[in-house]
Amino acid sequence: MLVFVRGAGDLATGIAVRLFRAGCAVSMTDIAQPTTVRRTVAFSEAVRLGETEVEGVRARCVPDAAAAEACMAEGLVAVLVDPGAEALPELGPDAVVDAIIAKRNLGTAIDMARAVIGVGPGFTAGVDCHAVVETRRGHNLGRVIWEGSAEPDTGVPGIIAGHGADRVLRAPAAGVFEPVRAIGDTVRAGDVVATVAGSPVPATIDGVLRGLLAPGVPVEPGMKAGDIDPRGVAAHCFSISDKARAVGGGVLEAVLALTGALG
Missing domain, CATH: 2.40.50.100 (RNA polymerase II/Efflux pump adaptor protein, barrel-sandwich hybrid domain)
Structure with a gap:
């Protein structure tokens, strides 16, 4: 199964790693000069460095869809500088995941694949995607939404050890x-x-x-x-966050359900 992930920041990377470990081939996109902050756990770093690795999964920046297919055949995640998703028709993915986390839809449409998942606010299940995955910390983090939208963006970062x-x-x-x-x-x-x-x-x-x-x-x-x-634990800086793992689990659930892999 081929999954096309729009975005390659830390949250998108947590999603990609989860999909990759479940047996999916994964191709991702980003802009030419990524603005990712958590770079040590983001495949967007492949744009800057050529290749990068997160928790044992390697990603390579490639120039086009043909190179992406060859890269995935090698067992790597392919990263394209392709913010407009121009390579999508040639790749023909089974699923498209919008994990740009722009808090609004930047061009993802429900007809892009048989499974289209929007991550976080800005998407409406049944309108511009088939399912939405909640990104707001709390009881519903990682929940798959089959009707409606994720909770709106508050503009306030999640609280960690009393700090927001x-x-x-x-x-x-x-x-x-x-x-x-x-x-x-x-x-x-x-x-x-x-x-x-x-x-x-x-x-x-x-x-x-x-x-x-x-x-x-x-x-x-x-x-x-x-x-x-x-919290002051340096090791946390080099591993996928709890939030990214939870959201990745929701995306994996939605992809499997929509493609019929869950029966």
């Missing part, structure tokens, strides 16, 4: 992001972790740097640029 919005690092100015610390580093509030156009990006709380934008990424004021985990 204050654990997110944001660009102080327009310019190019230049990290001076690395993902996995332990930091204290006030430590400079990056600069933008000469302006420092300080750590907002004590903890471990769970995510940082890649060097050279253009940013605008207020753009998300990093993430601090107050």
Whole structure:
């Protein structure tokens, strides 16, 4: 079974790994200069590095659909710079998963495949996709929605060890992001972790740097640029999150049910 995943950030990667381990061939897409913060657990890094690995699953950036098919035949996840999903007709996937997490639909349609799944807010099951998977933390995280939409985006990051919005690092100015610390580093509030156009990006709380934008990424004021985990466990920075695993499970359930693999 071939699954085409729109997006290759950390949540999309958690989904892709779950599908891959269930026996699916997986092709993913991203933009030419990804803005993923949790880069150590995101296949979007293949765009920058050529290849990358997350929890033993390898991904390679490829130029077109033919190369994607060859890559998947080798047992790798294929990553295309293809935000418009231009390669989709040639690949002819069994399922399409929109995991861009844009909080709105950026062009996914219910007729793209026999199984089309929208991840998070911005989709309506039965209208622009066959099923929606809930991404909001709480009792319904990872639930498959067969009618209606996911809970609306609150704009407030999920609470981890009592911290929400204050654990997110944001660009102080327009310019190019230049990290001076690395993902996995332990930091204290006030430590400079990056600069933008000469302006420092300080750590907002004590903890471990769970995510940082890649060097050279253009940013605008207020753009998300990093993430601090107050639990302080460096190993968490290099493994798929509980949220991504839960959402991945919901997507896998929906794909199997819609393609008839569950009988």
